Amino acid sequence: MVVDTDRCDGCQKCTEACILEHRVPSAGGEPSYNGSQEWIKVYKHEGNGTSWFQPTPCMNCLNAPCVKVCPVGATYYNEDGLVLIDNTRCIGCRFCMAACPYDRRFFNWGEPAHSPDEVLIDYNPEYPVPHRRGTVEKCVFCAHRVKNGRLPACVEMCHKQGMKALYFGDANEDVVTNGEDVVRLTDLLEEGGYRLKEELGTQPSVYYLPRGR
Amino acid sequence: MGFFRDLKPSEQLLTEPLLHYSIRFYAFVALLGSIVALGAYAYFVQLQQGLAVTAMRDNVLWGLYITNFVFFIGISHVGALMSAILRLSGAEWRHPITRMAEAITFCSLVFGALMPIVDLGRPDRILNLLLYGRIQSPILWDMISITTYLIGSSIFLLLPLIPDIAMLRDRLRGISRVRMWLYRKLSLGWKGSPDQRARLDKAINTMTILILPIAISVHTVVSWIFGMTLRTGWNSTIFGPYFVAGALFSGVASVMVAMALFRHFYHLESFITLQHFKNMAKILLVLDLGYVYFTISEYLTVAYKWETSEGQLLESLFTGTYAIPFLFVQLGGLITPALLLAYGLRKGRHPVLAYAVAGTLVTVTMWVKRFVIVVPSLAVPQMGASWGSYSPTWVEWSITAAAFATFILLYTLFAKFFPLISLWEVRESPMPAPAAAHAEEVAA
Numbered sequence: 001m002v003v004d005t006d007r008c009d010g011c012q013k014c015t016e017a018c019i020l021e022h023r024v025p026s027a028g029g030e031p032s033y034n035g036s037q038e039w040i041k042v043y044k045h046e047g048n049g050t051s052w053f054q055p056t057p058c059m060n061c062l063n064a065p066c067v068k069v070c071p072v073g074a075t076y077y078n079e080d081g082l083v084l085i086d087n088t089r090c091i092g093c094r095f096c097m098a099a100c101p102y103d104r105r106f107f108n109w110g111e112p113a114h115s116p117d118e119v120l121i122d123y124n125p126e127y128p129v130p131h132r133r134g135t136v137e138k139c140v141f142c143a144h145r146v147k148n149g150r151l152p153a154c155v156e157m158c159h160k161q162g163m164k165a166l167y168f169g170d171a172n173e174d175v176v177t178n179g180e181d182v183v184r185l186t187d188l189l190e191e192g193g194y195r196l197k198e199e200l201g202t203q204p205s206v207y208y209l210p211r212g213r
Numbered sequence: 214m215g216f217f218r219d220l221k222p223s224e225q226l227l228t229e230p231l232l233h234y235s236i237r238f239y240a241f242v243a244l245l246g247s248i249v250a251l252g253a254y255a256y257f258v259q260l261q262q263g264l265a266v267t268a269m270r271d272n273v274l275w276g277l278y279i280t281n282f283v284f285f286i287g288i289s290h291v292g293a294l295m296s297a298i299l300r301l302s303g304a305e306w307r308h309p310i311t312r313m314a315e316a317i318t319f320c321s322l323v324f325g326a327l328m329p330i331v332d333l334g335r336p337d338r339i340l341n342l343l344l345y346g347r348i349q350s351p352i353l354w355d356m357i358s359i360t361t362y363l364i365g366s367s368i369f370l371l372l373p374l375i376p377d378i379a380m381l382r383d384r385l386r387g388i389s390r391v392r393m394w395l396y397r398k399l400s401l402g403w404k405g406s407p408d409q410r411a412r413l414d415k416a417i418n419t420m421t422i423l424i425l426p427i428a429i430s431v432h433t434v435v436s437w438i439f440g441m442t443l444r445t446g447w448n449s450t451i452f453g454p455y456f457v458a459g460a461l462f463s464g465v466a467s468v469m470v471a472m473a474l475f476r477h478f479y480h481l482e483s484f485i486t487l488q489h490f491k492n493m494a495k496i497l498l499v500l501d502l503g504y505v506y507f508t509i510s511e512y513l514t515v516a517y518k519w520e521t522s523e524g525q526l527l528e529s530l531f532t533g534t535y536a537i538p539f540l541f542v543q544l545g546g547l548i549t550p551a552l553l554l555a556y557g558l559r560k561g562r563h564p565v566l567a568y569a570v571a572g573t574l575v576t577v578t579m580w581v582k583r584f585v586i587v588v589p590s591l592a593v594p595q596m597g598a599s600w601g602s603y604s605p606t607w608v609e610w611s612i613t614a615a616a617f618a619t620f621i622l623l624y625t626l627f628a629k630f631f632p633l634i635s636l637w638e639v640r641e642s643p644m645p646a647p648a649a650a651h652a653e654e655v656a657a
Binding site for chain 2: 027028037043045056065068069070071072073074089090091092093094095097098099101102103105106107108109110111133134135200202
């Protein structure tokens with residue numbers, strides 16, 4: 001994923017789309033959809049009299065600290081290199097959350113709210129619904145949509161809003177799209193692309209394009 | 214009520230608590246029992262409603278339970294390390310206190326092992342650790358080393374108990390059949406023959422050597438739960454030895470407290486003499502200074518550089534949100550006990566009360582220290598967002614109180630079932646006659 005911070009206006013529609021798409025549970029543990037976990041969180045940075053926004057999903061690191069520490073293999077890489085969680089195996093020790101340098105993992109502290117239709121959905125780590133109490137959750141780059149050739153919900157929504165700040169694609173094929181333009185990843189990254197906390201060696205799959213290029 | 218046959222008067226003093234249960238004892242057990250009941254109820258509530266009933270949230274995702282875990286594993290080290298080191302170095306004065314230390318190990322280890330399970334979001338899936346365990350995870354390292362240690366320290370506690378249990382089996386009469394059955398089973402057919410004695414000595418020696426590396430590995434891998442992450446404050450190479458030093462420090466302090474309490478309540482002045490307190494005070498003072506050294510090494514090297522997020526964390530510890538517990542540890546847990554111990558040793562009169570206060574201070578502040586290690590590192594913002602906050606709920610406090618109550622209860626019951634001082638080892642040791650030592654103390 002590539003995030004063009006120049007284009008993001010901080011509307012947080014991506015977060016909203018994600019919450020709807022995944023029926024994301026609440027952050028506080030109460031059985032309601034209020035104050036949901038923000039699998040993609042839009043951080044606001046301020047300084048020098050201006051401000052800018054940084055939409056932040058799970059980095060789906062290639063050298064993921066969370067995968068390393070899981071005692072039961074409940075969090076793992078799928079064949080596309082995405083970091084997934086098997087909520088039927090997770091024991092809820094939260095070591096992965098302690099290990100994540102990006103605060104991108106969330107815990108179902110209480111029993112999550114379950115809508116009537118949700119209960120009928122077949123659970124799959126690619127689409128971790130219905131949500132389970134006492135287990136860890138996070139963004140999985142909408143693995144269930146991507147495998148059917150669709151863009152992640154956040155990317156699609158950003159395009160709908162006309163901002164087109166989020167790009168998604170396969171790094172191996174060197175192609176990404178924001179829903180409109182199809183560009184080469186390497187070309188895009190030449191515009192000063194960087195990753196968060198690069199120095200930690202986690203090799204995130206999310207790149208950011210700096211402001212004011 | 215039971216009675217003993219043919220025991221020396223001095224030994225009767227040691228076996229007396231095994232026979233007599235005072236009102237005070239029952240009241241104490243009832244008090245502890247009610248705390249345990251409260252904790253059991255709190256855990257029931259937590260099982261029913263999930264960890265949402267705790268104050269832990271996505272930022273401060275570990276709290277009191279993990280603090281307790283590190284604390285209990287910490288004090289458990291004393292039995293193995295102190296007792297093994299004293300045995301190996303042939304320090305004969307050790308006899309009256311090694312069992313006290315080894316019993317602390319056993320009782321606290323049980324709770325050290327239980328705490329992470331209480332902390333689990335899905336305790337019902339605990340077997341996944343066996344079914345799908347990944348050796349890459351430090352949690353597996355912990356599981357393996359703690360299990361090994363629990364088994365090892367049980368054997369280490371039991372071996373020197375065998376001759377004493379056999380003595381109880383042979384000489385204690387008028388007790389319940391269940392209790393007699395227990396003694397008969399646990400004494401493993403001990404008759405005290407030279408052959409058995411040789412085997413016992415060999416077994417104790419082997420365990421003494423084996424238990425040392427196991428104990429050191431246990432607290433090292435506990436520290437690596439933190440040290441293997443990239444978190445501010447945890448991302449440190451010193452954590453292994455720092456935790457081992459802290460474990461030994463808090464463990465010796467807790468033995469000091471147990472010595473003072475049992476000496477007083479069980480009237481063991483003739484066995485646990487001022488000489489013992491003097492030796493223990495020396496050990497505790499050295500460990501205190503060692504811990505001061507580690508603390509300076511840990512914080513000065515980070516504070517000197519004041520790297521962004523490390524600086525934020527240190528600011529919260531030195532002058533911010535966590536300054537009170539942090540400074541309490543340094544002043545109340547390191548400096549004050551060091552002064553008390555040094556004062557006592559210098560005076561040469563060995564004020565047991567001052568030593569007991571020092572031991573209590575260290576034990577309490579080492580719990581606080583573990584809190585200060587676990588919580589602030591989780592609260593410090595990793596992504597430039599706001600600080601996390603954590604004030605534990607009644608569920609967490611109740612379960613914590615219950616863990617401590619059960620620990621004390623187990624220890625108290627242990628002291629009611631087995632002599633807390635190793636009779637046969639004391640009998641064989643070339644200690645000054647207890648009466649003489651006592652006279653010396655009275656004179657002082």
